[in-house]
Structure formats: C-alpha cells, structure tokens
Amino acid sequence: MSQNAFEVLESGFLTTVQDSGRTGYRRFGMPLSGAMDQYALAVGNTLLGNQPGDAGLECTVMGPALRFLQPTWFCITGAECLALLDGDPVPTWRACLAQEGATLALGAATQGTRIYLTVKDGIDVPPFMGSRSTCTIVSVGGFKGRPLQPGDIVPVGSPALPPSALPEDTVAPVPEGWQPRQYTGRTHVRVVMGPQDYFFTEEAKATFLSSAYTVTTGSNRMGYRLDGPPLRHTKGADIVSDGTPFGGIQVPGHGQPIVLMADCQTTGGYSKIACVISTDLPLLAQAKPGDRITFSAMPATQAHEERRGVMGEITGLGQALAAYGRSRASGARRLDVRIQGQQYRVLIEPL
Amino acid sequence: MAAVTYLPAGDMAVVVQFGETVDPVTNKSVRQFCSALAALKLGWIIEIIPTYRSALIYYDCMKVQWPEMLKTLEGVVSSPPSTGPERNKVLVIPVQYGDDKGPDLSFVAQHSGLTEAEVVKIHTAPRYLVYMMGFSPGYAYMGGLDPRLFVPRLGTPRLVTPGGAVVMGGTQTGIHPTETPGGMRIVGRTPLRLFDPSKEQPFLVEAGIMVEFKPIDKDEFDRIDKAAAEGTFEPEVYYEPERV
Numbered sequence: 001m002s003q004n005a006f007e008v009l010e011s012g013f014l015t016t017v018q019d020s021g022r023t024g025y026r027r028f029g030m031p032l033s034g035a036m037d038q039y040a041l042a043v044g045n046t047l048l049g050n051q052p053g054d055a056g057l058e059c060t061v062m063g064p065a066l067r068f069l070q071p072t073w074f075c076i077t078g079a080e081c082l083a084l085l086d087g088d089p090v091p092t093w094r095a096c097l098a099q100e101g102a103t104l105a106l107g108a109a110t111q112g113t114r115i116y117l118t119v120k121d122g123i124d125v126p127p128f129m130g131s132r133s134t135c136t137i138v139s140v141g142g143f144k145g146r147p148l149q150p151g152d153i154v155p156v157g158s159p160a161l162p163p164s165a166l167p168e169d170t171v172a173p174v175p176e177g178w179q180p181r182q183y184t185g186r187t188h189v190r191v192v193m194g195p196q197d198y199f200f201t202e203e204a205k206a207t208f209l210s211s212a213y214t215v216t217t218g219s220n221r222m223g224y225r226l227d228g229p230p231l232r233h234t235k236g237a238d239i240v241s242d243g244t245p246f247g248g249i250q251v252p253g254h255g256q257p258i259v260l261m262a263d264c265q266t267t268g269g270y271s272k273i274a275c276v277i278s279t280d281l282p283l284l285a286q287a288k289p290g291d292r293i294t295f296s297a298m299p300a301t302q303a304h305e306e307r308r309g310v311m312g313e314i315t316g317l318g319q320a321l322a323a324y325g326r327s328r329a330s331g332a333r334r335l336d337v338r339i340q341g342q343q344y345r346v347l348i349e350p351l
Numbered sequence: 352m353a354a355v356t357y358l359p360a361g362d363m364a365v366v367v368q369f370g371e372t373v374d375p376v377t378n379k380s381v382r383q384f385c386s387a388l389a390a391l392k393l394g395w396i397i398e399i400i401p402t403y404r405s406a407l408i409y410y411d412c413m414k415v416q417w418p419e420m421l422k423t424l425e426g427v428v429s430s431p432p433s434t435g436p437e438r439n440k441v442l443v444i445p446v447q448y449g450d451d452k453g454p455d456l457s458f459v460a461q462h463s464g465l466t467e468a469e470v471v472k473i474h475t476a477p478r479y480l481v482y483m484m485g486f487s488p489g490y491a492y493m494g495g496l497d498p499r500l501f502v503p504r505l506g507t508p509r510l511v512t513p514g515g516a517v518v519m520g521g522t523q524t525g526i527h528p529t530e531t532p533g534g535m536r537i538v539g540r541t542p543l544r545l546f547d548p549s550k551e552q553p554f555l556v557e558a559g560i561m562v563e564f565k566p567i568d569k570d571e572f573d574r575i576d577k578a579a580a581e582g583t584f585e586p587e588v589y590y591e592p593e594r595v
C-alpha cells in the first residue's frame with residue numbers, strides 16, 4: 001500500500017528529524033535543538049518550495065538508506081556525499097524526484113559532517129512543544145524522540161498524488177548560475193566577543209583570535225570541545241550562571257574552549273569569551289574531529305549585516321523559484337538565446 | 352542598584368545584566384524587567400530567559416536594528432515597575448523522605464550532626480525562591496537552603512538519579528525533573544511530574560515562584576503518584592504576601 005512516507009532501510013550513524021528549532025521554552029530549561037547547519041536545511045527546503053525551517057533529516061557522518069512509499073521530491077544539502085537513487089548518482093543542492101518504491105542511499109560524508117535530506121512539504125512527525133526537532137537529551141520530539149532505526153515509517157507532509165499528476169516542473173530548477181554558499185571544509189569562524197570577555201586576560205583574548213583550535217572527539221550536538229593554547233581568566237572561570245546561546249564559547253578553568261551547539265543547556269556557569277555569529281555556525285556544524293578552527297572578531301552590528309545578507313540570498317532563491325513556477329503555470333517559457341555573440345534570456349508569455 | 356549593562360551574546364541574543372550577585376532583590380529586578388518587556392509583545396523578540404542576575408533576550412535582527420533594540424531595552428529598564436502589592440505563588444511539593452526514596456538522607460543527617468527527622472524538619476521549613484530554570488528541562492535553581500544542610504556532593508556521581516529525586520549538595524537543593532546522572536545527595540522523592548511532555552504546559556515550576564516541601568508517607572506517595580500518572584493530581588498552590 002502506498003502512503004505519504006518513506007521507510008528507513010538503514011539508519012546511518014545518527015539520523016534525526018530536525019527543523020528550525022524549539023523556541024519558546026528555553027526559560028524552562030528546554031534546549032533549542034533544531035538543525036546544527038541551519039543554512040543547509042533552509043536551502044534544502046527552499047529548493048523544494050517549502051518554508052526554510054520545515055523539518056528534514058539531519059544525517060551525521062554516514063547517511064541512511066530509505067525506500068520511498070510514494071513518488072517524492074527530495075533534496076540533499078549540507079556535507080558532500082555520494083547519493084544513489086536506485087543505484088544511480090543523484091545531484092546534491094537541487095530538487096530530485098524519486099518514484100514510488102525507489103531506494104535512496106546516502107553514503108558517508110566526504111566533506112563536512114552533516115548531510116541534510118529534505119522532502120517536499122517536509123517531514124510530518126507530530127509537532128512537540130511547537131517543533132518537530134528531536135531533542136535526544138530528554139528523548140522528546142522528532143520521530144518518537146529518538147534517532148531513526150531500520151523499519152521506521154516516516155510520514156511526509158505532501159498529499160498523495162497519482163504519479164501522472166507530478167509534472168517535472170512542479171519543482172523549479174535552480175536559477176542558472178546559483179551556487180550554494182561554499183562553506184564545508186572551511187575552518188575560519190567569525191565571532192562577536194563577549195558576553196564575558198572581560199573575565200579574560202588581554203593575552204588570552206589575543207591568543208584566542210590568533211591560534212588554531214582542534215575539534216576533539218568529545219564533540220556532538222550539545223557542544224564542540226576544542227583543544228589549543230589555553231585561555232587564562234583574570235578572576236576565575238566561573239560566573240553566576242546565566243543564559244547560554246547556540247554558538248556561545250564557554251571556557252572552564254582548564255582554559256580549553258567549548259562551543260555550545262544546538263542541543264546545549266539553556267544556562268551555564270562558565271564565562272563565555274565570545275559567541276560564534278549565526279551565519280558561521282553552519283561552518284562549525286560541518287567541522288569534524290581533527291579539523292583546526294581559527295577565529296576572528298566582528299561587532300554584533302556587522303554580524304547582523306552578515307545574517308541579513310545570507311537570509312536575503314535564501315529568500316531571493318525562494319522568490320526566483322516561485323516566479324519560475326508561476327511563469328510555467330501560466331504557460332510562459334524562458335529561453336536563452338544568443339544574438340550576435342551576446343547571451344540573452346527571453347521570457348515568452350501566451351496572450 | 353548597580354548600573355545595568357547590555358552585553359552582546361552573538362548576533363541573536365543580548366544579555367541585560369543587573370548585577371554580579373545572587374540575591375532576591377537583583378533577581379526581582381530581572382523578573383520585573385522580563386515581565387515588562389514581554390508585556391510589550393514586540394515582534395522582534397524571540398525568547399526572554401530570566402536568570403539569577405541577568406536576562407538573555409533572543410531577538411530577530413531581520414526585524415530590528417541594534418540601536419532601536421537598545422533604546423527599547425533601556426526604556427524598559429528605566430521605567431518604574433508596576434506598583435501594587437505582589438503576592439508570590441507558592442507551590443507545595445510533597446516529598447517522601449528517606450527509605451528507598453532518599454538513600455542519602457542518613458548520610459546528610461550524619462554529616463550535619465542531626466537526626467533524619469531534624470533534616471526533614473529543616474528542609475521543609477523555608478519557602479525556596481526559584482531564581483531561574485536551566486541545566487535540564489524543568490530543573491529549578493532554588494535559593495534558601497539552611498546552611499546546616501550544606502553537604503559535600505558525591506565523590507563519584509550516580510549514573511542514574513531518578514525523575515522526582517529531591518537532592519542537596521553544596522549550597523543547593525533541587526528536584527530532578529527527569530532521570531539523569533547526578534552528583535547530588537538524594538534525600539527523598541516527589542511523585543509530582545516537574546516535566547510532563549504529555550501536558551499542554553509541560554512544566555510545573557517557573558522562575559519567580561516559591562517552592563515549599565511537605566513530608567508525606569509511602570501511602571500518600573503512592574496515591575499521588577497514581578493520580579499524577581493519570582494526570583488528575585492538582586498540586587497545592589497558595590499565595591503569600593511578598594517579602595522583598
């Protein structure tokens with residue numbers, strides 16, 4: 001029987017349902033959760049005409065194998081990997097169609113750590129406290145509060161359509177020339193100093209911004225433990241516990257920084273020398289143990305401009321795809337023509 | 352009161368800091384600020400997290416510019432708090448002390464030079480202020496533990512501290528909402544669910560309320576536990592005139 005879902009054949013290393021995160025309950029100690037790499041999730045969703053924060057799969061290190069129980073548009077973003085649809089390689093960072101019964105096998109991440117699989121209309125597990133994200137710390141949200149296992153039937157939000165009603169152009173191709181932001185494998189991360197940079201010596205702040213820190217194996221969705229030149233405090237490492245954001249870089253007494261990630265606790269008692277800017281968190285999300293990270297500082301207002309830029313690119317991509325969809329629906333066609341050596345794009349609309 | 356400071360925490364949050372100390376007056380300033388800010392229902396505010404002596408404000412920079420945000424926050428800080436007598440909500444938490452529910456009660460008694468009954472009497476005497484929530488979903492950081500009950504934490508943390516465990520260690524006392532590893536001494540257990548994901552409002556405790564412990568026996572524990580499991584138990588709540 002066909003249904004709006006896919007079946008998990010192999011689970012991969014750690015595959016969880018994640019969305020834009022669970023906001024509204026951090027004051028009760030509920031972690032944010034959500035995709036570690038929000039850029040990959042947002043682009044994967046946008047390329048399918050979804051909302052940027054819709055739920056998809058976050059596949060860590062080694063991707064899962066799935067069988068689609070109905071024809072499904074999907075998109076693979078994030079870490080690079082070999083993806084095979086019924087044995088044939090499929091492109092990443094663009095919408096692809098799987099027929100009913102097709103098997104999609106995602107291989108190991110060859111560059112980066114986290115592969116994202118989005119599907120048209122999103123993964124449709126029941127929302128929990130306003131989010132479909134899996135919080136593995138307390139085993140709630142997502143698919144039964146846990147990583148996917150073989151045999152799981154994961155619901156997809158799209159209404160059932162007979163295969164003949166799935167024209168190729170219901171999902172638009174990416175605009176010509178569009179490229180995803182180049183970020184996997186990059187290791188330079190920008191931060192806003194503070195909120196407790198005044199707990200550190202001037203030397204420590206200079207060391208932090210001029211040294212390379214290695215991602216250690218003790219790194220996961222809660223935090224990335226880094227190893228490098230120790231950072232010394234002027235008056236001890238401990239603060240009166242306060243709020244801890246995704247991206248906060250706390251430094252316990254041993255002097256080694258820990259970057260708090262999506263599943264981090266909502267409060268903490270270690271001084272935070274700096275916070276990673278939101279648009280560079282995807283870089284860290286894709287870093288793996290052994291990678292060396294360097295930091296540079298910028299004011300919060302400049303980080304806001306960075307965020308507006310990246311969010312604007314994603315919105316623009318969505319608008320371009322929507323416009324394309326509208327023009328196709330109206331019977332309009334875009335043609336690329338060359339006249340006297342010059343390329344032109346021509347829009348032809350029926351009268 | 353010390354000058355309020357505004358510290359960036361990346362590009363999506365800002366710390367509004369009212370001091371560096373843990374005390375009820377500073378904490379009250381934080382909570383009054385949070386309430387007044389929340390009441391403005393500003394579209395750019397994502398979340399407001401009150402903590403001991405500061406608030407972490409999550410905001411959306413797609414909807415607000417830094418100068419405008421700072422001006423708004425400063426305005427709320429400098430506006431006088433709403434007047435009128437406030438009455439603190441007191442949540443009564445039933446606890447079965449000792450026996451299999453509180454394996455460390457005898458240690459606490461021994462370490463403090465008290466009888467187990469005296470430990471229970473001292474622990475149930477005060478109303479504890481919930482300064483903030485954090486550590487794990489539904490965990491309350493409470494203040495007001497009697498110094499006679501300050502005991503060292505476990506040398507080796509337990510792999511499992513059960514949900515509902517009432518614990519003490521150092522200057523702290525608390526309740527574990529869910530099963531977690533823990534280094535605190537377990538003196539009893541409450542049958543109440545401090546984090547119940549099946550409920551519309553999953554959390555029993557929030558920052559700013561007071562908590563009081565009430566000793567119960569095993570029969571009472573079992574009765575409340577059954578009702579709490581069925582979602583039919585209504586915890587006892589009363590209001591006291593404010594002291595700070």
